[in-house]
Amino acid sequence: MAERDEALLDRVRAMERAIGEIGTTLDETSTCRELAGFLARLLGGSVAVDLFAWQGGPARRAAAAGPVGTGRGMSPEPYGPHTTPDSAPAPAIGPAPAIGPGAAPAPAIGPGAAPGPEGAEPGPAHVLTAPLAVDDEKPLGEVTAARTGRAPFTVDEAAVLRHAARLAARHIGHARRLAATEDTALHLQRALVAEPGRPHPNLEIAGGYLPAGPRALVGGDWFETVRLHFGRTLLVVGDVMGHGLDAAVDMNAYRTVLREVAATDLPPHRVLRHLDSVVAEDDARRPATCLLVRVDPARGAATFASAGHLPPAVFGADGSAELVDLPVGPPLGTGVGGYEPTTRPLTPAETLLLFTDGLVERRSEDIDVSLARLAALRLPPDPGPGQVVDEVLRRLGAHRAEDDVAVLAARVRARHTT
Template identity: 35%
Template sequence: MSAEYWARQRLLILNKASGGIGRTLDVIGTARELARAPVPGFAGLVSVDLFDEVLRGEEPPSASAFTPGETIALRRAAQHSAKEDTDRAAGPAMPVSHTPGSVAARCMATGRSTVELAAEPGQGGEWAFGPGLAADPAHWPPGNPLIDGSLAADGLTGRITVPLRARGALLGVVAFSRTDRPEAFTADDLILAEELTAKAAVAIDNARRYSRERTTALTLQRSLLPQGLPNQEAVEVASRYLPDGTGAEVGGDWFDVIPLSGARGALVVGDVVGHGLHASASMGRLRTAIRTLADVDLPPDELLTHLDDLVLHLASDLRPTDHFQPAGESGATCLYYDPVSRRFTLASAGHPLPQIISADGTRAPVPAQPGPPLGIGGLPFEATELELPEASLLALYTDGLVQSRKRDVDQRIAELQRIVNHSATSLEALCDTVMDAMLPERRTDDAALLLARTHALDPHHIADWDVEPDPAQVPNARKFAVDQVDAWGLNEAAFVTELVVSELVTNAIRYGEPPIRLRLIRDTSLICEVSDASNTAPHLRRARAFGEGGRGLLLVAQLTQGWGTRHATSGKVIWCAQALS
C-alpha cells in the first residue's frame, strides 16, 4: 500500500475524531470520546488520565506545584480497549499514580510526547501504518523512539504517551497503545496522536470551564435560596428547586418564606428569565429587595410596584460596554397570610397564580389576574384579598413546573391540581411526588415549588383591649397585659411585657390619635401590638443627657427580639416581639 493510502487513513481517523470529540460539555464524556475515537483503526487501547481538579471543574495545578521526584496523582477518566470493545466500567474516575522517572511523568514535566516500541522498527517499515518513516531517524523528534522490550511482556507492540495540554495548562496525559497489531508506530503516527490529543484537550478544557461556571452559578443560586424555612404557626411549608435536566446553564427560579409582624407570613415565588450567572445574580437582587420591602410591611401590590421600579433602575444602570447582561423579563407572586383573620392578600407580576385546595378537597381558582411582568413600568399591580378555611393547602410554583412542548399550559395546571393531594400527611413527600410527576427527565427549564398548609391561630392565644386616650389608663393596660401573660403561663415574660406595654401605650396616648387598641398574640414568640389612627411613625433617637424623652423606644428595642411599624388602611400599628423559651 502506498504512502498516500496511509495518509488518507490518518485523515479519515482525524476527521472522524473531529466530529466525535467535544459533542458534550462534560469532562468525563469528552475523555471517553477521545478514548473511543482511535480504536481500533489506530490503537488497540487508549487511556486518558486527568487531574482531579480538572474533573471538578477547577483550575489545573500550575507547573510550580510539581516537586521533582514526586509521584503525580491523576484519575483514570476514560479507557477503551479494542478487545473488549467497551469503555471502562461506568463509575467514579479511579485514582492512578505516575511515579518519578516514568514515561508519563517525564512527558508531563517536559511537555513533549514519547514513543515506545517493543523492538527496533524494520527497514522500510513494510508493516508500518505509514511505510518508509518508521526507521528513518530524520523524521522522529529528538529522543524518540524509545526501545523497551518489556512492552512485549505486557502484550504491547508500542505506546505513544502525549501530555494533554490546552491554553498553556497541563490537564493530564493520554496513552495510545497497540496490542495485537504487529506494525510499529511511525513518526507520522506520533503527529496523528498529538493532533487527536490537542483537539480533545481544547474540548476537555471547554467542558471544565463550563462545569466551573455552572457549579459557580448553582452555588450562587442555592446560597441565595433559603437554606432552612422558618418555623411558624401560621403555615407549615415545604419546598423544592430543581435546575433543568439538559445540562444547560442554571436559571433564575426562586422562592422564599418571610416572617412578618403580627404572626403573619409571606410566601413568595419568582422567576428571572434567562440562564447562567447573570440570572442567578439578578434573582439574588430581587429576593433581597423583596425581603427588605416585606420587612417594612409594604402590602403585596405596593411591594411589586417598588420591585418593578428597581428592575427598571438596574437595567438603566448597565452600560453598553458592561459584560454583565441585563436579565430578561422577571415575574413574582407575593402572598401574605394572617392566621388571626385567616385571610390572605395576593399580588402577582407576570407569574402563575397559586393553586388553593380547601380542607374538604375543594379546588377553587384564585379570583385574580396576574399583573404585568416586572420591568415594564407604569402599569399597576392589584391586590386580591380572600378568606381561607383552616388547613387549606397552597401550591405556589414557577412556570418551569407546568410548561411543556407536548401539552397546553392549562392542561398541565389541571394535572398539577389533580396531583396536589390535600390529604397528604407530609408536605415534604408531597413535594417529591409533584416534582416526579410533573417534570420529565429531560426538562428544559428549572422549576421551583412551594407548598404551604395554613393554620388558624387559636382564639385563646389572642387578647385585645380598647384603651381610652387618657394617661390614667396606662396602669390598667399594664395590668391587663400582665394578667393575660400569667394566664398563658408565661410568667418569665411578665416583667418585659409590662415595661413595653407601658411605653407603647404611653406613646400612643401622647402622640397618636384615638381609637387606641392593645393586642397580645401568643405565637412562637410573644407579640405586643398597639394601634392608633395616626400615620406618624416613631423613630429611635439618641436621648439627651437631661432630656425627658427618647428612651422609651430604645428600651423596647433593647428588651425585645424586634420591633417595628406597620401602616394600616387608617393609622398604624407599633409592634414588638419577645422570644419564648
C-alpha cells in the same frame, strides 16, 4: 512531491474528522472514549487515554480502544514515535501506570518487558504518545497509541494524534469549567432557597426546590417569606429567566430588593410596582416572574399580586385543589407596571401552594392543560403544607421535570380557645 501532497491532504482530512467525532458531549469520559476510538480506527492499533487525578496521585485509565492486552507494558517515549526491538513482544495497554502531571516517562519497552496479548505476532512494536494539553496549559492526562506488525508511525500520524489530543483536552477543560460553574450555581441556589425568611408563628409553611437533573444548568427559581406587622406574612415565589450562575446571582438580587421593599409594609401590588421600577433601571438584570401573597390570619384573608407568574392553588380540607383566579401583570424588569391585587378568604382548613412553572409545564403541551393536571389532583383529607409539597412533587413527577422546580406551601394555624 505528489505523494507528499497526498499525505498532507490525508492529514487535513483526518483532523477534520477528529473535530466532528471528538467532544460531542459535555462528559469527559465520553470525550476520552471518542478520542480512543478515533485514533484506534485511524492508526490501526491499541489506544489508551489516561487522566491525571485532580488532586495529584496516580492517573486513571479513562478509555481504551483496539486490541487490548492484559500486561502493563505501555511505556512510550513522549511526543513522538518509538520502536522496540524486533525481538520484543507487542505492547499491551494495561492499567494506567502511576504517573501524574510533570512525571517523567517510564523506561521504554525492551526485551523482557511485560508480555503482550496472547498469540500476538512477533515483530517491532511501535508506540506513540502525546499529552492531553492545550498549548502551554497543564496537561490533563496522556494518550498512548501502539501497534505491531506494521510500519512505524509516520510524522503525519504523530501530528494527527497530537491534534486530536489537544482537541480532546480543550473539550475536557470546557466540561470541567462548566461543571464547576454549575456546582457553584447549584450550591448558591440551594443555600438561598433553603433559608427563607421567618414567617409569623401563626403560619405553618413548607418548601422545596428541585434542580432539573444533575447536569442541567441551575435556574433562577426561588421562594421567600417576609414577616410583616400585625401578624401578617408575605409569601413570595419567583423565577428569573434563563439558567446558570448569572440567573442565580440575579435571583439573589431580586430577593434582596424585595426584602427591602416589603419591609415598608406596602400592599403586594405596590411592592411589585416598586420592584419592577428598581429592576428596570438596571439593564444588566434579567426579567423575572414573581407572585406575592400577603396572608392575614387574623382576618382569614390572603391578598395576591402577580407579575407574569402562574396562579397558585388552594387545597381544601377534602384534598381537592382549586386554582386562584387573579389578574396577571407583566414580568418584573420591564418598567411597564400595571399590577392589580386580588383578595380571597383563607381558612385554617385550606393549604395554599405557590410554585414555579417547572412543576407543571411540559414540552409541547399547552399551559392550560398543565394547570388542569394540577387542579385535578386529589390529596388525602386535611393535607398540611409538608404533605402538600411531598404529594404534589411526587404525583406531578417533579423529580423528572424539564426545568427547575420551587414550591412553597402555607396554612394558617388554627387558634385554640379555652
